[in-house]
Amino acid sequence: MKAGSPDLATLGHRIRHFRGERGMTLDQLGAAVGLAGSQLSLIENGKREPKLSTLDALAAALEVDLAALLAREAPSRRAALELELGRAQSSPLYASLGIPTIKPGRGITDEALEAIVGLHRELQRRASEAIATPEEARRANTELxxxxxxxxxxxxxxxxxxxxxxxxxxxxxxxxxxxxxxxxxxxxxxxxxxxxxxxxxxxxxxxxxxxxxxxxxxxxxxxxxxxxxxxxxxxxxxxxxxxxxxxxxxxxxxxxxxxxxxxxxMPREASVTFLSAAKKEKRLAIEDFRDAFGVTHEAAALRFTNLATTHLDMTLHFLRVAGDGALLKGYENDGLPLPTDVTGSIEGQWVCKKWSARTSFEHTNRTTENYQYTDTPAGTFWCATQTGRTDAAEFSITVGVPFNQAKWFRGRETTVRAVSTCPDDACCRRAPDGLAERWAGRAWPSARLHAHVLSPLPSGTFPGxxxxxxxxxxxxxxxx
Known part of the structure; x- marks a missing residue:
């Protein structure tokens, strides 16, 4: 055991507890085991590790089994609270507050100690929840x-x-x-x-x-x-x-x-009026919606998802995909089979290479939307995709609908069609047999590590x- 560790602290409390039950003072118990009262006090406060021979002597003097003396459980509810307070006050979180520690002496009632420890628990809970670990972020994103x-x-x-x-x-x-x-x-x-x-x-x-x-x-x-x-x-x-x-x-x-x-x-009344007129004339286009309100293509596409089901009576999907094929943001209520991990999270998953969200990166003309029909295990979908670039990387923005709703959109006449069987690996993720046989075991790529996958957002008042x-x-x- 290490001095100052929770195990030593628990041992010290158990010695003090049994000493109290026997009605012995520090000096009396110390004399019985060959220690000065001050030395025994250090052991009871978890600041010194006793020798095995001393533990045997203490157990004999206190008339308890050595196993009972070394048990990991706090000897009483009061002791458990004092131990928890000690651990809380030695934590980096408490140190960051810059306030002095308190000793849970006899002057502090059990009720007051309960309240103090309760505050520490809540402080730790809030600090833990404010840290945006990758797991926490993915879970919260999925639920949202x-x-x-x-x-x-x-x-x-x-x-x-x-x-x-x-x-x-x-x-x-x-x-x-x-x-x-x-x-x-x-x-x-x-x-x-x-x-x-x-x-x-x-x-x-x-x-x-x-x-x-x-x-x-x-x-x-x-x-x-x-x-x-x-x-x-x-x-x-x-x-x-x-x-x-x-x-x-x-x-x-x-x-x-x-x-x-x-x-x-993009106010609701004006947007619905604009989009309804475009739907009636079968010329819906995110490009036009974007230009009419002077916003970005992504903003127009996302706003369209807010209004399409409730006001235009259609289901749809939205995708923002990175140049490497990773799904950065997605929404669907039309049944499109978005890629997910075992937790149901979609962020960071690769979308099918045959979807327009990825094939659009291959087009030389990226100033207008690219249209495509895609046959999937869940049905056929029509999509309109626009590519863009930030200082960091390129991306694509896709809005799509089931086949029977494509009739409302400009670009429905496209003859571009693809077949996707994802999540079947044979669709686009498994190399052809001949290629795999030739290179399996003979290649060792150095992967690009996305640091954000491992790093939590710093925990300030607001994450990050x-x-x-x-x-x-x-x-x-x-x-x-």
Whole structure:
């Protein structure tokens, strides 16, 4: 046993417990086993490991079996609480608080000790839940995707809130302007300020005390426009968000603010009117929806998933796929067999090489959508795919529907057709027999490791955000 370890601490409590039962003082028991009272006190406090001969002597003096003295269980409820408090106060989490430890002496009642230990448990629980481990993130993402599938990816309450705020800004038709977004912020008591020194872990920072929303001076690569970032920041206030107590709650809040921003940039009433007219004329196209409201292709595609089932009476799927074929984001309520791992998670799984989400990367003309019919074990689907690129990598955005709903879309006339039998490995993942025989055991590729698969998001007030950087930023700008 190591000095200061839980096992030594438990042993010390058991010695003290049995000594108390015998009515012996430290000096009396020490004299019986050949130790000074001060030496015995160190053993009882878990700070010194006794020799085996000393343990035998202690058991004999206390009239208990050696096995009973060495048992791992705390000798009483009070002792168990004191041990738990000791472990909590020696943890890195407690050290990070910068507050002194307390000794659970006789002056602290059992009830007070229960309360203190209970607070430590809750502190540890919240800290653990705030850490976005890969496993926690995947589980929370899967649960959230299943929840939104049950709701047809629609949140009517946020739709209504967005309609009210957009109308109050004076907006009537066309794309929501930067000025109208600024008016929306002013109506909430905030001023939009564009700065060059936002911490790298943030998209925006809201100074609640001084009524400021800090934004970068230009859009962030990946489709995060300034209007959208400002609306997301406002959404936290409008939706009454509090600090998230778990990573799942953090993800839910992020989904809500993204939904609110999209519902403001593409208001429900105007969007449904536009899309319904296009459906009636059988010329639905994400490209046109995107251009009509001045948003990114991905934003238009995602917004289409919010409205299609509830307002256009159609099921559909959405995919964002990386250039290497990994599924980054996905939604379906039309039965498309998305690839999943054993937990049901889709993030990071490879989509079939024959789907348009991947074949589109092979096209030389990437300025317009690519159309394709794909026969799958779950039926035939029509898809429209647009490719794009960030500073880091290329990606594709796909919106698709079952065969019988393709009639509403521009591009339905395409003659491009593929057959996918995934998840059968023979479809696109297994090398032809001859090729496999020739190279099996003779190749050793060096895999590219995606670091995010192994690394959790740092656990600040908000997962992935450096609190110190945020507070230093606010301190600097509060003086300006």
């Amino acid at each position: 995707r299943e929840l939104m599938r049950e709701r047809d990816n629609s949140l009517p309450e946020i739709e209504q809130l967005a309609e009210e705020r957009v109308r109050a800004s004076g907006h009537r038709t066309g794309a929501l302007t930067h000025r109208e977004v600024s008016v929306m912020a002013e109506q909430l008591g905030f001023q939009l300020i564009y700065v060059n020194d936002l911490p790298g872990s943030t998209r925006s920072i809201t100074d609640i005390a001084n009524g400021r929303i800090y934004l970068p001076p230009a859009s962030i690569p990946g489709g995060h426009g300034l209007r959208s970032m400002a609306l997301q920041a406002m959404a936290h206030r409008l939706l009454g968000h509090e600090r998230p107590n778990s990573y799942a709650e953090f993800l839910w809040q992020r989904l809500e603010i993204n939904y609110f921003a999209a519902a403001c940039l 955000v450096d609190d110190a950087e945020v507070y230093e930023f606010l301190e600097t700008h509060a003086e300006q």
